[in-house]
Structure formats: structure tokens, C-alpha cells
Amino acid sequence: MKPRALRLRRTIVLAGQETDYTARVCARSRNIRLTVSARGLAVSMPRGVPQTRVEAVLLEKSAWILKHLAAVAARQPTPIDWREGARLPYRGCELRLSFAPLVHVPQPVLVDGELRVGRAAQGDARDIEQAVVRWYRAQAHACFAERVAIYSDRLGVLRPRVLLSNARTRWGSCNARREVRLNWRLIMAPQEQLDYVVAHELAHLLEMNHSPAFWALVGRIFPDYARVRKALRLSAPRYGIV
Numbered sequence: 001m002k003p004r005a006l007r008l009r010r011t012i013v014l015a016g017q018e019t020d021y022t023a024r025v026c027a028r029s030r031n032i033r034l035t036v037s038a039r040g041l042a043v044s045m046p047r048g049v050p051q052t053r054v055e056a057v058l059l060e061k062s063a064w065i066l067k068h069l070a071a072v073a074a075r076q077p078t079p080i081d082w083r084e085g086a087r088l089p090y091r092g093c094e095l096r097l098s099f100a101p102l103v104h105v106p107q108p109v110l111v112d113g114e115l116r117v118g119r120a121a122q123g124d125a126r127d128i129e130q131a132v133v134r135w136y137r138a139q140a141h142a143c144f145a146e147r148v149a150i151y152s153d154r155l156g157v158l159r160p161r162v163l164l165s166n167a168r169t170r171w172g173s174c175n176a177r178r179e180v181r182l183n184w185r186l187i188m189a190p191q192e193q194l195d196y197v198v199a200h201e202l203a204h205l206l207e208m209n210h211s212p213a214f215w216a217l218v219g220r221i222f223p224d225y226a227r228v229r230k231a232l233r234l235s236a237p238r239y240g241i242v
Contacts, residue, residue, distance in 0.1 A: 012055055014062040019069070023054065032057050036068040038075075075237040082125040088115055088132065089239060090139075092190030097132070108135045133184075137164055140187040147198045148180065154221040157205050168241060171197045171232070174204035188239045189232065196228040 008023045021041035026033075032054060033044045043054060058065065080086055086097040093113075100109075100116040108117045108131055117131055144162050152159045158178075165172065165181040172182045180201045186194045199222035207214035218225050 012058050014058065014066055017066065019058075019065065021058070034058075034061060034065065036065065036072055038072055041065060041069060080129070082128045082132075089188035090115075090136075091187065092193075097128075107138070108132055136187055137184045140164060140182070140184040143187060143194070144182050144198070147195055148182075148202065151195070151198050151202050151221055155199075155202050155206070155217065157202065160202070160205060171236075171241065172201040174201045174208075176208070178205065180205075183241065185239045185241060189235065192224075192228050193232040193235070196222055196225055196232060199225065200229075 009020065010023055011018055011020050013019070019041060021043055022039075023043045023045065025047050026044045027047055029044050029046045031046070032049065034057070035042045035044070043058070045054060080088065082097070084097060084099050088095045088097055095110065095113060095115045098114045098116050100118050108115045110116075115132065115135070117128055141162075141164060144164075148162050149159055160174070160178040160180045163179055163181045165183045167173075167181075167183055170183070171186060172180065174180050180198075182197060182201065186197055199218055203214055203217040203221070206217055215225075222228075
């Protein structure tokens with residue numbers, strides 16, 4: 001087994017902004033390569049490149065780096081403050097998080113636009129978050145099964161096995177075993193966005209690609225997919241997808 005490449009955390013000032021980055025030596029690299037992701041700025045370089053050369057490249061590309069770091073930061077989801085009164089996205093609307101200290105129920109209960117967490121599910125912020133996520137997942141499982149049944153009939157395919165996904169970078173997937181995985185966070189999104197992802201993944205049962213034939217299938221069962229797809233991309237960070 002090859003040893004893992006050493007990653008070094010470093011800092012440089014770009015246009016007056018202190019910027020952290022990760023430096024990694026890659027034996028197969030011929031040039032210095034910069035990437036920006038949710039993890040921040042990463043520099044991959046050939047062996048033997050002096051630090052002065054790396055910094056010169058970073059300074060030269062400072063405008064590009066700062067632009068992309070800002071774009072990534074803008075896409076990061078706003079963390080939920082797990083206190084009473086917090087707003088929770090649900091099926092395109094918002095629920096108010098409330099605590100019901102006299103209610104002995106293991107799972108939150110939805111009542112008149114409020115998601116009430118009973119005494120049995122209360123604790124610190126982590127306990128409350130876990131209870132709410134369990135509730136989200138239960139709602140997602142029931143909803144996804146219903147929508148997959150509807151769109152499977154429209155497409156004329158046997159209903160696949162439906163599994164929940166916890167991915168942070170994608171809404172769904174489909175494999176050759178006829179398993180469709182749908183991100184439980186879709187239950188936060190409006191119905192049409194959820195339905196688009198269902199239609200998209202079901203179309204992969206017939207076309208395991210993104211060819212014109214695939215998009216024709218999607219359009220057949222979900223004609224307005226282009227508009228909804230764009231809206232989902234814009235709203236994804238709100239639901240924790242980056």
C-alpha cells in the first residue's frame with residue numbers, strides 16, 4: 001500500500017485577506033494545480049517545487065481564488081439554531097420548532113404548522129436535531145414511496161426499491177440492481193422539485209446516462225424539468241446540499 005501523501009496546512013494573504021489552503025505533493029503532477037471546494041483551497045504540486053513558486057502562483061491567481069471561495073461560501077447551508085422558534089423547511093414551506101414539555105412521545109409531532117418536540121425527544125441541541133432528522137426521514141420514506149409509484153406508472157416500469165440517502169452533494173442515484181436512492185433532505189423542498197428528482201432517477205432505469213434519449217424520458221413524464229431543475233440547483237444550499 002502506498003503511503004498517503006502528506007498534506008500541509010498553510011496561510012497566505014491574498015488581496016488583504018488571510019487565506020488558508022492545503023498543500024499536497026503529487027508525484028504525477030507536472031504543474032501546480034489549484035482547486036476550490038467546500039473544504040477550501042487546495043494546492044497540488046510536483047515534487048521539488050519551492051514554496052516561493054507556490055506563493056507566486058497563488059498571488060497571480062488571487063482574484064480567481066477569492067471569487068471561487070466566496071461562491072462556495074455562499075452555497076453553504078445556514079445552520080439551524082436548534083432552539084424553540086427555529087424555522088424548519090418542509091415541503092417548500094416552513095415549520096416552527098416548538099417544545100412540548102408535557103408530551104411524552106418519542107418522535108416530534110406536526111400540529112398546525114408547528115413541529116412539536118415532546119419531553120421524550122428533548123435534550124441538548126444534538127438530541128433535538130437527531131429527533132427532528134428522524135422525523136424528516138420518516139416523512140421522506142412515506143412520501144418517496146408514493147411519488148415513485150406514481151412516476152413509475154407514468155414511465156411504464158416496475159417500481160424499484162427505494163432507499164434513503166444521506167449524501168451532501170447529490171439528490172439521488174440509481175443503479176443496475178433497480179435501486180433508487182433519494183436524499184431524505186428532498187422532503188424539505190417544494191413538491192415539484194422532489195418530483196423532478198424522482199422522475200430523473202426513474203428515467204435512469206431505462207437510460208443509465210445523460211444522453212438526449214435520457215432527457216427525452218424525463219421530459220415525457222415531467223415536461224417542465226428544465227425550469228424545476230434550475231430552481232432546485234439554486235435552492236440546494238438551503239436544504240444542506242452543496
